[in-house]
Amino acid sequence: MIKLKDLKIKKTTNIDDYLNLYNIVLDNLDDKDLLGAFTKEDVINILENGGKIWLYYDNNIPVCSIFLIPVMRKTLDKHNLSYDEKETTSVGPVMVHPNYRGNKLQKQMILVLEKYAKSKNYKYIFTKVSEKNIRSKKNFEDLDYKIVNKYENERGVNIAFIKKI
Ligand SMILES: CC(C)(COP(=O)(O)OP(=O)(O)OC[C@H]1O[C@@H](n2cnc3c(N)ncnc32)[C@H](O)[C@@H]1OP(=O)(O)O)[C@@H](O)C(=O)NCCC(=O)NCCS
Helix, strand or coil, X not given: XXXXXXXXXXXXXXXXXXXXXXXXXXXXXXXXXXXXXXXHHHHHHHHHCCCEEEEEEECCEEEEEEEEEECCHHHHHHXXXXXXXXXXXXXXXXXXXHHHCCCCHHHHHHHXXXXXXXXXXXXXXXXXXXXXCHHHHHHHHHCCCEXXXXXXXXXXXXXXXXXXX
């Protein structure tokens, strides 16, 4: 069993490594709807506006990642959520390299993100998961994320979750 604490993180996020991991994870998915699409420009833009990526390496191989993305008022409104956007942040893409799955790395990364969010005085964490994404849905539910909305988009039915941290 591989533990998150045994993996390394670099001081500065290497965006090309991040996108390489994204492409490996996406290529390996039978159902591409499970993971949202984004470009290098999106990633840079979010990082310049309060986002944070944790990218973990095993012997210089990027193996898993989680992305904290600030929440916009319009996103909360879209889901009829009255939480203050200054007190709420979100979990964006979470990815584990196919060869490293089954080690509960997603859960461990969510806990790292929650600790960081708490240190920045956030009170709530928002996230969205495809209803078809059994593994990710289970991991968020196990960590006490509560369903606050279900909605449909071009990727099918999705669930919006909130956790009070
Ligand atoms: C989702 C993802 C990050 C999870 O990776 P991981 O941390 O290795 O997940 P794990 O395999 O440790 O955990 C999956 C959980 O679902 C459970 N599970 C797996 N298949 C299941 C099934 N068919 N029915 C019910 N539960 C199932 C596992 O038992 C495990 O729960 P447990 O830890 O209580 O035993 C990884 O699969 C991934 O990168 N997927 C592609 C990208 C993606 O979907 N990202 C999430 C977007 S929101």
